[in-house]
Amino acid sequence: MLIVVTGPPAAGKSSWIDAHAKPTDVVIDLDRITSALTGPGAPSWNQHPLHLRVAHRARYAAIDEALQLVDQLDVYLIHTMPNAKALTKYKRLQARIVVVDPGRDIVMHRIAAMRSPEMERVATRWYNARRRLPQQAMPQASRAW
Template sequence: MLYVVSGPPAAGKSSWIEARAKPRDIVIDLDRITRALTGPGAPQWNHDPIASKVALRARYAAIDEAVKHRDQVDVYLIHTMPSETWLTRYQRLGARLITVDPGEQVVRERVQAMRSSAMDRVVTRWYRHYRGGEAHPAEAQASRDW
């Protein structure tokens, strides 16, 4: 099964996956990919543009390969704001679309506490333009170790 997990930054998408994915499952998370491709001490979020570009290419390759194996393992893919083109592709693949959203106030508090001010624009964009999939409100707990 392919699970496409969307939601605003700091909503708890990674935590939702961590609570469900088994060790053999595939998890495609651009933040994790970027961290894997950068050196010690690189920031956890808001990566260097070159590192982000390389990681995005690796993510595309990972998606292409992982979906071939979704009948043998579950594939969890974080895609914050999938375009209509991506949504169509995911639907053709039989994906289960999941939206993790603990609410705008919680998200803004988390972003203010741990992310750069640039992420605030992404939060605004998400709440203005994107909502969809099967909603899964995050519990009151933090989405990560803040």
């Protein structure tokens, strides 16, 4: 099964996966991929653009391979803002879409504390886009706060 986890930056998507995925599942998370491809001490967030470039290519390859296996194992895919084309593909694959959203105030506080200011713009875009869509899934926190 494909489980697509979406939500704004710093919402707790990785934490949600940590709480639900099994060791035998495939997890495709750009932050984890970037961390795996960089040297010791590299930041977990606010990665260098060249590191992200390599990690994005690895992510695309991992997605292509994992989607061929969704009938044999669970695949967790973090996709912050899937566009209409991606959502159509996920629907065709009968993916479960999970929205992780602890609320705008919490997200913006976390971004200010842990992420680059650019992520505020991404979060604002996510919330603006979300407002224009019918609410198909209830927002949820990644854990009880």
